[in-house]
Amino acid sequence: MKNTVTLNDRTFKVMIPAEEIDRAVSAVAEQINRDYADKQTPLFLGVLNGSFMFMSDLMKKIDFNCELSFVKLASYEGTCSTGEVSCLIGLNNEIRGRHVIVVEDIVDTGRSIAHMLEELKKHNAASVEVCTLFFKPASYSQPYPIRYRAMEIGNEFIVGYGLDYDQLGRNLKDVYVVTE
DSSP states (O other): OOSEEEETTEEEEEEEOHHHHHHHHHHHHHHHHHHHTTSSSOEEEEEETTTHHHHHHHHTTOOSOOEEEEEEEEEEETTEEEEEEEEEEOOOSOOTTOEEEEEEEEESSOHHHHHHHHHHHTTTOSEEEEEEEEEOTTTOOOSSOOOEEEEEOOSOOEEBTTBOBTTBSTTOSSEEEEOO
């Protein structure tokens, strides 16, 4: 593990080591396994690009039959949210009457999740829940509950384990925070 990394013009230091992330992913997977073991083929819907590492590790720990798919939303530029959410790649699965678990890398303000949940409501799913690796409770401003939270963090800007800074750092196995 590198203690610091430089991405473009910013330096980041380790905040959460890979081992701690793995423990958190295992814990949230256990909770989902208990809650969905008796449901018929739930659909895990990963939000690209950031959720790909979390989704991969989470799926390895799910013990029941399920399907996976991905959508792509955009709301960030650099280290700041643009405030606008745009759907880039749409939903291709039939979800009417199905249990859907939206898998996110990070939920901060909740604008992306709110947009996603509003879109999914139109498809008449049996249920829709959110599973996020990182949740920022101090930033969250939406009325939708986030049921599955692997880890809660403050308002730091982080990279690694799927999260990026201008498309860099997604491949890092640890999570890093920007240094001031």
